[in-house]
Amino acid sequence: VTTLDFDDLVQPGRVHRRIYTDPAVHELEMERVFGGTWIYLCHDSQIADRGDFVNVRVGRRPVIVSRLADGGIAAVLNRCTHRGTTLTVEASGCAKRFMCPYHGWTFEPDGRLVGVPYPQNYADLDRERLGLGRLTVAEHRGFWFGTLARDPIPFDTWLGSARGPMDEIIDRHPGGAITVLPTPMTIEFAGNWKLSWDNAADGLHATFAHRSYNGLGRSTGIDTVLQRDPASTPMYARVLEHGHVVVDQRPGIPAGPWSTMRAMPLAEGLESDLRNNAGAGSSSLLDLATGSMLNLSLFPSLLFVGNQLMVVESVAVDRTRLRLYLTVPADAPAEVTMLRLRVDEDFASFGNSDDFAMFERIQDGLGIPEMPWIDMSRGLGSPTDRVDPDTGGVTGPITSEAAQRSYLAEWRRLMEAGA
Amino acid sequence: VNEPTALAAVRAAYDSLFATVRMWNGAPRCDPAAIGTASSLVHHEARLLDDGALGEWLALWHVDSLSWLPLRAGVHPADDQSFYLDDARRRRERVDWMRSPDAWSQSPEVRTVRTIGSVEGRFTGQGDLYVRSAFHLAELRLPPVRQWFGHLYHRFVLDATSATGWLLVHKIIVVPQLAQTAEHPGLVL
Numbered sequence: 001v002t003t004l005d006f007d008d009l010v011q012p013g014r015v016h017r018r019i020y021t022d023p024a025v026h027e028l029e030m031e032r033v034f035g036g037t038w039i040y041l042c043h044d045s046q047i048a049d050r051g052d053f054v055n056v057r058v059g060r061r062p063v064i065v066s067r068l069a070d071g072g073i074a075a076v077l078n079r080c081t082h083r084g085t086t087l088t089v090e091a092s093g094c095a096k097r098f099m100c101p102y103h104g105w106t107f108e109p110d111g112r113l114v115g116v117p118y119p120q121n122y123a124d125l126d127r128e129r130l131g132l133g134r135l136t137v138a139e140h141r142g143f144w145f146g147t148l149a150r151d152p153i154p155f156d157t158w159l160g161s162a163r164g165p166m167d168e169i170i171d172r173h174p175g176g177a178i179t180v181l182p183t184p185m186t187i188e189f190a191g192n193w194k195l196s197w198d199n200a201a202d203g204l205h206a207t208f209a210h211r212s213y214n215g216l217g218r219s220t221g222i223d224t225v226l227q228r229d230p231a232s233t234p235m236y237a238r239v240l241e242h243g244h245v246v247v248d249q250r251p252g253i254p255a256g257p258w259s260t261m262r263a264m265p266l267a268e269g270l271e272s273d274l275r276n277n278a279g280a281g282s283s284s285l286l287d288l289a290t291g292s293m294l295n296l297s298l299f300p301s302l303l304f305v306g307n308q309l310m311v312v313e314s315v316a317v318d319r320t321r322l323r324l325y326l327t328v329p330a331d332a333p334a335e336v337t338m339l340r341l342r343v344d345e346d347f348a349s350f351g352n353s354d355d356f357a358m359f360e361r362i363q364d365g366l367g368i369p370e371m372p373w374i375d376m377s378r379g380l381g382s383p384t385d386r387v388d389p390d391t392g393g394v395t396g397p398i399t400s401e402a403a404q405r406s407y408l409a410e411w412r413r414l415m416e417a418g419a
Numbered sequence: 420v421n422e423p424t425a426l427a428a429v430r431a432a433y434d435s436l437f438a439t440v441r442m443w444n445g446a447p448r449c450d451p452a453a454i455g456t457a458s459s460l461v462h463h464e465a466r467l468l469d470d471g472a473l474g475e476w477l478a479l480w481h482v483d484s485l486s487w488l489p490l491r492a493g494v495h496p497a498d499d500q501s502f503y504l505d506d507a508r509r510r511r512e513r514v515d516w517m518r519s520p521d522a523w524s525q526s527p528e529v530r531t532v533r534t535i536g537s538v539e540g541r542f543t544g545q546g547d548l549y550v551r552s553a554f555h556l557a558e559l560r561l562p563p564v565r566q567w568f569g570h571l572y573h574r575f576v577l578d579a580t581s582a583t584g585w586l587l588v589h590k591i592i593v594v595p596q597l598a599q600t601a602e603h604p605g606l607v608l
């Protein structure tokens with residue numbers, strides 16, 4: 001494969017290593033995937049008040065997302081239209097305007113250019129044309145997305161039937177009210193960004209890659225959510241539109257999410273409090289302290305995992321940055337939040353670390369040019385994967401690689417559409 | 420309405436942990452008489468970690484103790500996500516996990532070198548010793564070497580049963596790069 005021939009790169013049941021290793025492919029992804037579809041920006045709670053902003057990335061592009069006076073939001077490219085300086089380097093804050101520190105050009109949060117020092121030096125300054133680049137934004141229940149595409153697929157169409165599981169994740173919180181805590185875990189690994197997508201809906205790796213995490217559970221008599229026989233568990237993965245996928249682990253844990261957790265630091269008393277004070281509702285509150293067991297992946301940038309929002313940013317063809325934001329219920333007993341603080345960091349220590357070790361080993365292995373193919377054929381054509389005759393969507397056991405094939409089909413669509 | 424007992428107790432534990440950092444804010448409070456003991460204790464702990472003597476390291480700790488790796492300085496542990504906040508049980512589990520042959524992220528064997536400096540100490544009338552120090556941690560599993568730096572905040576209590584005469588009640592590791600971007604800080608103990 002010497003040119004970008006997508007028939008060669010993405011085949012039924014296998015893909016070429018080049019899509020993980022070739023800097024030229026990566027450059028195109030930044031333009032056509034991260035610049036061509038809806039990318040997660042932030043949650044309402046992070047920019048609650050007028051002037052609040054967060055500094056995020058759309059692919060590698062720095063983007064400022066601000067709360068406007070009318071209650072809406074604006075997402076603008078964090079790049080002065082004069083010489084290209086980023087306007088802010090703060091991760092978040094509150095700003096009435098953004099003034100470029102280099103020559104003093106000043107912009108409203110919605111991107112309008114409102115200040116240029118020494119304007120008399122310009123023969124014809126077109127302020128309108130020199131506003132900041134602005135993304136089209138859309139939201140679902142407080143979760144904001146943006147796109148740079150000139151003619152984007154309608155947001156509602158893009159989200160499609162992923163809306164259902166997303167609502168389930170939101171509605172398990174009383175009143176559907178969620179707060180995103182301010183500081184994400186920001187962790188990089190030396191591997192291609194798509195490795196995190198290959199992993200997200202992969203139920204088979206849990207048995208092997210997470211043996212150490214499962215061993216910790218077993219040491220205290222607990223079966224972690226990952227400690228299930230992938231061949232027999234009723235957990236399933238359902239492929240949705242546009243590369244999205246949901247993995248429903250709930251059928252495999254009839255005793256509920258809380259039953260999968262080892263005792264967490266400072267948790268026993270909080271658990272007792274909830275059991276004593278919440279009565280019949282205590283079980284659901286303890287489950288609320290744990291993850292939803294509904295892992296939803298919205299291609300290409302957002303994964304709902306546990307109670308964290310995992311945001312995928314690509315740094316280079318062989319380097320990826322994940323930001324893990326912890327969500328807490330805005331209207332539940334304080335014990336639930338206190339428990340969540342300790343619950344979600346547990347997998348980050350003992351689970352994510354082994355995932356990253358796998359990703360880096362894969363990236364190393366994919367450097368071998370004589371071995372160009374990655375196999376993704378599990379479940380393909382198998383009676384274990386059921387194809388919906390109406391939508392074409394596949395529902396299969398968590399061992400199926402239908403999810404990987406599905407997001408790569410969307411990846412291919414975007415890469416070809418951009419051409 | 421009184422807050423439930425356990426919730427109040429957890430809040431108090433977090434308040435106390437946070438106070439171990441916050442007490443160093445503002446005016447210098449180093450007690451010159453404490454520096455020798457403080458320096459000896461934090462260097463001893465660093466050596467056990469670098470030697471991989473994790474069983475002996477666990478023995479340094481009080482049964483009712485907390486170790487905390489916040490994501491950012493100045494934030495109360497009840498108000499934001501942390502990288503970890505361990506009690507004695509999860510600290511022991513962390514050590515067991517690090518020794519597990521199935522923890523792929525710990526293989527090949529990790530080598531670390533800690534350099535401790537700028538040690539300050541302060542005794543309190545209640546038999547506590549607070550120590551603030553700067554650290555640099557170099558870590559090698561596979562190339563490249565990872566570098567970590569920041570401040571350590573220790574709180575020790577007198578304990579006649581301990582080999583050092585002290586037990587560790589709090590340890591907080593403030594690593595500035597975690598607020599921006601870093602590789603997985605699983606080895607920062």
